[in-house]
Structures are given as C-alpha cells and as structure tokens.
Amino acid sequence: MQNASVAQMFxxxxxxxxxxxxxxxKIRAYRRxxxxxxxxxxxxxxxxxxxxxxxxxxxxxxxxxxxxxFLATGKVRFLEKLREEYPPTLLELLRVPNLGPxxxxxxxxERGISSIExxxxxxxxxQLQGIAGFGPKTLSNLKSGLERLAExxxxxxxxxxxxxxxxxxxxxxxxDAIQELEVAGSLRRGADTVGDINLLAQTxxxxxxxxxxxxxxxxxxxxxxxxxxxxVTVRPGVTVRLxxxxxxxxGAALLFATGSxxxxxxxxxxxxxxxxxxxxxxxxxxxxELAAQSESEVYAALEVPYIVPELREGRGEWEAAFExxxxxxxxxxxxxxxxxxxxxxxxxxxxxxxxALAMRERGYRYFAVTDxxxxxxMANGLxxxxxxxxxxxxxxxxxxxxxxxxxxxIECDILRDGSLDLDDEILHxxxxxxxxxxxxxxxxxxxxxxxMIKAISHPxxxxxxxxxxxxxxxxxxxxxxxxxxxxxxxxTHTALEINSSERLDLDDINARRARDRDVLLxxxxxxxxxxxxxxxxxxxxxxxxxxCSKRHVLNAKPVDExxxxxxxxxxxx
DNA sequence: GCCGTTTTCGGCCCGACTGTTTTCAGTCG
Numbered sequence: 107m108q109n110a111s112v113a114q115m116f117x118x119x120x121x122x123x124x125x126x127x128x129x130x131x132k133i134r135a136y137r138r139x140x141x142x143x144x145x146x147x148x149x150x151x152x153x154x155x156x157x158x159x160x161x162x163x164x165x166x167x168x169x170x171x172x173x174x175x176f177l178a179t180g181k182v183r184f185l186e187k188l189r190e191e192y193p194p195t196l197l198e199l200l201r202v203p204n205l206g207p208x209x210x211x212x213x214x215x216e217r218g219i220s221s222i223e224x225x226x227x228x229x230x231x232x233q234l235q236g237i238a239g240f241g242p243k244t245l246s247n248l249k250s251g252l253e254r255l256a257e258x259x260x261x262x263x264x265x266x267x268x269x270x271x272x273x274x275x276x277x278x279x280x281x282d283a284i285q286e287l288e289v290a291g292s293l294r295r296g297a298d299t300v301g302d303i304n305l306l307a308q309t310x311x312x313x314x315x316x317x318x319x320x321x322x323x324x325x326x327x328x329x330x331x332x333x334x335x336x337x338v339t340v341r342p343g344v345t346v347r348l349x350x351x352x353x354x355x356x357g358a359a360l361l362f363a364t365g366s367x368x369x370x371x372x373x374x375x376x377x378x379x380x381x382x383x384x385x386x387x388x389x390x391x392x393x394x395e396l397a398a399q400s401e402s403e404v405y406a407a408l409e410v411p412y413i414v415p416e417l418r419e420g421r422g423e424w425e426a427a428f429e430x431x432x433x434x435x436x437x438x439x440x441x442x443x444x445x446x447x448x449x450x451x452x453x454x455x456x457x458x459x460x461x462a463l464a465m466r467e468r469g470y471r472y473f474a475v476t477d478x479x480x481x482x483x484m485a486n487g488l489x490x491x492x493x494x495x496x497x498x499x500x501x502x503x504x505x506x507x508x509x510x511x512x513x514x515x516i517e518c519d520i521l522r523d524g525s526l527d528l529d530d531e532i533l534h535x536x537x538x539x540x541x542x543x544x545x546x547x548x549x550x551x552x553x554x555x556x557x558m559i560k561a562i563s564h565p566x567x568x569x570x571x572x573x574x575x576x577x578x579x580x581x582x583x584x585x586x587x588x589x590x591x592x593x594x595x596x597x598t599h600t601a602l603e604i605n606s607s608e609r610l611d612l613d614d615i616n617a618r619r620a621r622d623r624d625v626l627l628x629x630x631x632x633x634x635x636x637x638x639x640x641x642x643x644x645x646x647x648x649x650x651x652x653x654c655s656k657r658h659v660l661n662a663k664p665v666d667e668x669x670x671x672x673x674x675x676x677x678x679x
Numbered sequence: 680g681c682c683g684t685t686t687t688c689g690g691c692c693c694g695a696c697t698g699t700t701t702t703c704a705g706t707c708g
Contacts, residue, residue, distance in 0.1 A: 130692090132681090139681090242698095244699080485708085544708055
C-alpha cells in the first residue's frame with residue numbers, strides 16, 4: 107500500500123506551486139488529490155491496476171497519470187523538476203505562522219533564504235531590513251511566528267503515522283520470514299503524535315527480515331542495525347525501527363517495544379517484588395523459564411490483569427491493576443452516533459442525504475448536521491434564514507431514512523466577545539448546538555478563557571467543539587485555561603468534544619481531567635466528507651487514553667437518552 | 680487541475696485583519 111506516499115507526493119507538488127504563485131484552484135486540486143488518496147480505503151495500487159483511479163473523486167486525468175508514474179517508477183518527473191527550483195527545506199517555511207507563499211518566494215529570491223534555519227539566522231542578525239514590504243512589525247511577527255512553530259510538536263500526528271505504518275505493513279507482508287507483525291511503541295499506545303514508529307516481527311530468521319526491511323523501496327536511509335533490530339528513515343525526520351523476536355518470547359518483546367518508559371518502570375518494580383527476572387528476551391523465576399509468548403502471559407506472571415496499551419503511561423494503571431479497578435474502556439463500536447458533521451450547505455463536500463447514508467452504514471442510530479454559522483464566510487456559513495431552509499431538506503432526508511435520527515444542529519462560531527454568531531431564537535429551534543472558536547486566536551489567556559466560558563454558559567450550547575484549537579503538526583492551541591473550561595462545563599452540564607480530525611482536541615490529558623470531573627465527552631468526526639467518518643477511531647483512542655468508559659461519552663448514549671439529555675436544565679456558570 | 684441536472688468552458692472559498700501603505704498585498708481561518 108502506497109497511499110501515504112502518493113498523498114505526500116501531491117502535497118509536495120501543491121507546496122511548490124503555492125510558492126510558485128500558481129493558480130490557487132490548481133493548487134487546491136492537488137490538495138484534494140492528496141486527501142482523496144490518503145483517505146482511500148484500499149491500496150491505491152489496486153485501484154491503479156484495475157483502471158479505477160479516475161473513479162476516485164478528486165483524481166482527474168493529470169493526477170491519475172501522476173499516480174501511475176509514481177507507482178511505476180517511484181518518482182514523478184513533474185515534481186522532480188519542481189524540486190530543482192523549490193528545495194524541500196524551502197517548503198518547510200510554509201509552516202511558519204505569519205509567513206505565506208508570497209513572502210517566502212520574495213525572501214528566497216532577494217535574500218536566498220531557503221530554510222527555517224536561515225530565516226532564523228537572518229532575523230537574529232537583523233539582516234532583513236530594507237526588503238520591500240518587510241517593516242518592523244512584520245519582522246517581529248516573523249520572530250513570534252518562529253517561536254510559535256517551535257511550540258508545535260515536530261512529531262508525526264497519529265493519523266499520518268497510522269497511514270504511513272499501513273504502507274509499511276503491507277510491504278512487510280510480502281516478507282515470508284515474518285510470521286506475525288505488530289505495531290509497537292507510542293503508536294500502539296494511541297498517542298496523539300509519535301516520534302518514531304516501532305514494529306515488532308515474529309520470526310525465526312531475523313537476518314532475512316532485516317535484509318528485507320532495509321531494502322524496502324520506501325526507505326530513504328538506513329540507520330543502526332544489529333542482529334535483532336534495524337532502523338531506517340522513510341521520510342525526513344521519521345525513523346522506523348523494526349525489532350525481531352522468536353515466538354517463544356514474543357509477548358515479552360512486545361511489552362518492551364510498546365513502553366512507555368514509565369509503564370515499564372512499573373513492570374520492573376513488579377518483577378522485582380515477585381523476584382522474577384524480566385527482559386525483552388523472556389523472563390524467568392530462579393532457573394525456571396516462564397511463558398512469554400503473549401503479553402497476557404507476561405501480565406499473568408506479574409499477577410496483574412492485562413493492561414491495554416492505551417493505559418500504559420504510568421498514570422495510575424498499576425495501582426488500578428492491583429486494586430482490580432482497571433476501567434472497561436470505550437470502543438469504537440460503542441458509538442451510536444456522531445454529533446459534529448458538515449454538508450454542502452457550508453464547507454462539506456457531500457449532501458445531507460449522502461452523509462445520512464454513510465452514517466447509517468456505520469450502524470449509527472443518530473447524527474447531527476452541524477454546518478458552520480455565518481461568521482465563517484469562507485466556509486459559506488449559514489444564517490438563520492438558510493438554517494430554516496436547511497430544515498426542510500433535513501426533514502425530507504429524515505423521511506427517507508426513518509431508522510436513523512437526524513438532528514438539526516449548527517457549529518456556531520463563538521465571537522471575539524464570547525457571544526454566539528446566531529440569535530437565541532434560531533438556536534432554540536435547533537436540536538443541538540455545537541459551539542467553537544475560529545477567530546481571534548491571539549487573545550490573552552484570561553480573555554480567551556472568559557470568552558469561552560461565556561459561550562459554555564449559554565443555555566443553548568450543548569457541546570464545545572475542539573476546545574483548545576490546536577491542529578496536530580499545524581499550530582498550537584490558543585492560550586486558554588482548560589481547567590476553568592472544564593469547571594464551567596461541569597456547572598452548566600455542557601459536553602466537551604474530543605475532535606477526531608487532525609486535531610485530537612481535547613487531548614488525552616485534558617479529556618481525563620474532564621472525565622474525572624464528570625463532564626461528558628463527545629467523540630466526533632467533524633467530517634467534511636463521508637471518508638472522514640472512520641476518523642472517530644482516533645478520537646476513541648484518545649478517550650481510551652483518558653480512561654473513558656461508555657458512560658463518559660455522550661454519543662455512546664442511546665437515542666432516547668441523548669434526546670432527554672439535550673432537554674436537560676442548564677444552570678449558569 | 681477538476682468537474683458537469685450550470686456539462687467540454689468557465690467556474691471553483693470569502694471577508695476580516697494587519698501592516699505597509701498613499702490605495703493595497705499578504706495571511707489566515
């Protein structure tokens with residue numbers, strides 16, 4: 107499977123074309139192609155082989171030909187040519203806040219600035235004065251942009267890591283020496299971002315596995331290698347490490363390869379207390395070898411219940427295990443609906459009917475249509491009049507699909523002063539109101555917190571979506587006191603979202619806080635197309651890392667309970 | 680570059696904010 111690599115190729119083309127100042131619609135077409143391939147459920151090479159590329163929405167004649175070329179040769183001439191003019195380090199500048207393609211091109215042309223490093227140096231040395239359009243304020247904004255960028259994790263977002271590991275797994279499937287392959291490390295624990303990708307192969311012929319692994323076409327460079335392990339880079343900054351273990355000790359090896367360091371400290375403490383010797387290559391008590399084929403056997407030997415990877419963070423799982431109070435965690439199959447989705451009425455790419463079909467196919471009993479409100483003009487946000495028009499369409503689709511409840515909702519912008527973008531009158535007509543921030547990200551923490559608490563306290567608001575505004579690999583959240591938001595949500599019986607798109611917001615830590623304060627969480631897709639619906643699995647991982655059970659999750663409630671909850675009395679914060 | 684109950688060309692994501700300007704360009708959501 108090469109979906110992730112193909113998608114990456116289209117994104118790189120789009121980046122180059124942005125700096126080249128190409129037609130914005132052409133650039134968007136490449137972005138759409140990247141998204142289409144990345145979210146395509148099957149291996150793109152299968153679609154290519156069956157001549158089905160053109161039937162994928164977002165791929166046309168030119169992009170389909172580039173997919174073919176990439177699959178056949180491993181590169182695309184068009185991109186190779188672009189790279190001569192726009193090196194990869196230059197493209198990284200696109201991630202600097204307050205710096206866009208036009209100014210990047212200008213800095214490159216006039217001062218040869220071709221990387222974040224060079225930009226930093228030039229700024230620090232005051233070498234950028236005198237460039238047309240670069241006044242003192244702009245220069246100081248660039249400096250703060252670089253500071254903000256440094257706050258964004260350089261780690262790979264979970265969704266990207268999962269796609270990439272999918273490509274690697276399907277390649278390794280062709281290696282006969284591998285009997286079983288498991289993802290390990292922070293990716294297995296469901297962390298929101300991962301530094302390295304760790305894999306564990308069960309094999310009796312580690313040498314053959316390592317040779318196969320290091321010769322994969324995805325590999326850019328080979329790092330450290332030993333008899334049982336090897337590491338390679340498959341993308342700049344992304345290391346993939348493969349460990350090998352025989353069947354007899356696979357469980358012990360998997361436990362150690364999964365971590366975390368804090369959890370493994372607990373393992374060692376427990377092993378010491380029981381007087382057993384434990385290492386990745388098995389464990390024994392005295393001279394007796396204990397079974398370590400599976401992780402279950404290892405935990406059993408440690409005389410504790412099995413601890414799932416998502417809980418292995420050293421955040422109380424050992425204490426809970428000793429007391430036999432480990433939580434029964436939420437599963438994706440527990441979700442009975444989705445309370446945040448978009449349609450073509452605002453910036454979604456599918457109709458309400460198409461969305462209803464896809465939601466029903468997932469087995470949901472309900473979903474909410476929550477298009478943007480009017481303040482988000484770019485997204486074609488809805489005013490009251492259009493919301494009432496939309497109600498007619500929702501009613502029609504509802505008639506057609508009596509077995510899934512369609513809630514009339516809105517993702518209502520929280521304005522700068524904390525008021526909502528729509529009048530109370532129309533908000534009270536709706537089944538559900540999801541409120542969120544899409545503007546004025548730069549408020550001071552106190553002001554931002556006050557703004558959001560005001561919205562949380564609004565009687566019409568049911569859920570606050572992506573409460574911190576972060577985008578993984580994109581931007582840090584705005585400055586806000588999340589604990590204060592959680593308290594306000596608790597007092598007003600407002601739910602907070604775990605947004606499952608590229609945000610994972612709330613994150614695991616804050617979701618755990620909310621859960622501990624009995625604030626309900628909504629695990630939503632924020633889907634702008636039906637292809638995004640499966641993303642909720644990532645939100646579920648985050649909820650599991652937050653120790654959430656079914657009862658902590660709003661959209662795990664049956665439809666009648668949900669409807670009753672939506673009628674709840676709300677006190678003021 | 681993609682797409683088509685607006686159909687093979689001409690649309691496609693708009694408006695606020697900011698800083699550098701003297702009438703506008705760049706960035707962002």
